[in-house]
Amino acid sequence: MAESSTAAPAADTTRPARGRRPRLPAWWPWGGGALLVLGCLGLQSQLYSGQERTVTTVFMFVALAAAWNLIGGYTGYACFGQVGFFGLGAYTTVILMVHARLSFWIALPAAAVVAAVFAAVIGLPLLRLKGHYFAVATLGVAEGLRELVTNVPRWTGGGSGATIPSTGDRAVTPWLGNDGFYLLFLGLAVVCAVVVALVSRGRTGYALRAVNQDEDAAAAMGVNTTVAKTVAFAVSAALTGAAGAAYAFQQVTIYPQRLFDVDITVLMIVMVVLGGAGTVLGPILGAAGIAIASEYLRQHLPEAHDLTLGALIIIAVILLPQGVVNFARDAVRTRDFSLLSNVRRYRL
């Protein structure tokens, strides 16, 4: 399931010691994915209603991390303003459901489209920037969007928040309940993973990896880098916007401070990096791992959970700088499972 992508410096020179890589049948990523989804559906019947909501948050982060992976992992453009698309999707949903009184099922795809179009438009100038400049510029976009939302209270409720009517006659779409949102977010996570898998296997995926490794060389080889980057940015934004739409409806009342919270972007990035940037499976594992760890620590260490999680992340990044999935692949190929030699290979 996990295709290679990121620049793995020394890994390529270390050839497998002996034998061929064990071959798995071609259908296994899809079969494995389907089993995983069925497992999640089975899990639902074993959860209490509030636990369902907790798992729903995990699914949301799987979707968000998978979406960020397209632009940040495959293409190598570290977007620090991804939460902007999340908020944009959420506020598009609020405006469509509250002011235009449209159904959530129309607002959800509309939010994805609005986020995609917005990303394509800002992508044209911003994707010309590289490295830190791109990161800072996108960070600015998200902050700007928050200010915009805060300053048009007529449409967004401003700092006091906006509420989507979800019960009684005023509700255009009845609230889905914890059961409904579990399925919705699971569906979103699946869609994001499938989109990433398809992009990864297709021509665009190779174009994005080429851009990541050397943009000039990619252009010289005939890759239309502008189109490739913009498509990746827009698709990533669309998926993030859809997640924002679902989140807004789940929360019912939303506030700009939380919807454009830079914490959410940072979480997406950490999840992708720890799981394995530029792989299909990596962000899924990273998101699930961190979301579960974060929730467990929050419940069991009321006052020290942030500190503990931060320390764990630092240790994980030092030991596995290329992410779990890339490490596992290297390790299987080279038969070297030592974390210490991994640190040496990537850092020292």
Added chain:
Amino acid sequence: MRTRKAAALAAAVALIAAGCGSKGEKQSGGDADTLTIGASMSLTGSLAREGGLTKEGYELCKKAVNAKGGVAAGGKHLKLDIKYQDDTSKPDTAAQIVDQFNDKGIKLILGPYGSATTEAAAAVIERNGQVMADSSGADDKIFQKGYKRTFAALSPAHSYAASMVQAIAEMATPKPRTMAFLSADDGFSKTVAQSGADEARKLGFTVVATEYFPSGTSDVSAALTKIKPMKPDVIVGSVHVAEGIAIIKQAKELGVRPSGGFAETVAPPTPDFAKSLGADAENVLGSTQWTAKTAGKDKWIGTAADYATQFAAMFGGRAPEYHGAEATAACIALVDAVEKAGGTDPDKVRDALAALDEPTFFGPLKFTPEGQNLTKTMQVVQVQKGKPVTVWPKDAAEAPLIWPGNRS
């Protein structure tokens, strides 16, 4: 081929297991001799300080109730236990925590700190059939949604600035004519400013401006510059402590001198205000939910002065602030309701809360059908000789109002 068959089999098994929908919730919460209440609390994040103060209030309530033998309900004396979960100052986490309490069968909830988290929690409370005693969510918006299961012990947002306007209208001579409102742009502060301005117009003042600045800012000069040419007699700020201090400092720097003075909701009652501003803090008006002079008495705590003594004994000699007092009051409301309901059945406790009419150290606890406490009044304080003293309402006043409040 065999692997494929195995996969198909596993898929079929998983499909069968996958009935849509969850197990619902557990029935009982804890053992029979304990009254377990859940609280989602901002222990970390941007509201950690206020969250900590609120938790102190809940802890004091727990100690006082258990010291008096616990909660008498259904012929038994139940030991009060409060379970805390950190909501990291985020509304979505607060909502999630309330859902998790419901899973464990904990139906009685004490509110989180702040209006945004309380509003998120209130929606879940309603859906799950839980009951919440709200200790600090004062925004009127929470109570305009038709919720029937959230009860706020404290006075609502609309009385924060309005009480100061009333005090000025009643006692200030010469009576000022114009007022300007400066407000942080969060929901709570805006509600405070707008209802303050409405009250001012109702009482015959001219409101020359209502200006907003970003919540949490330390620079309010743009808003001050805008209202300077309008020469308002009184500047009313709907602020948090840091913004309140910034207004006074920067007004002095910019030469904005209202002929009457300044009034700044929650900033002047805090010790930090007079400490940071020194002489500039003198005569600034503020409003507070509670002071140690508040009238009223209950069986758990006693009077407001008793509360101050117990608080100091429990927390290293510190004087209580209103955050702790309102938390203790919310907890008392819930405990009283459990006693009156004769048990922890959430519907009966809800009805008991709706019918509650009790005097307490915090003032009277009595709720409107929407769940607000309008019986209790806010108190207006004025910084006099470096200390906030109560000047309104008259029956609780420690000193007369000094007017004009502006000494320059």
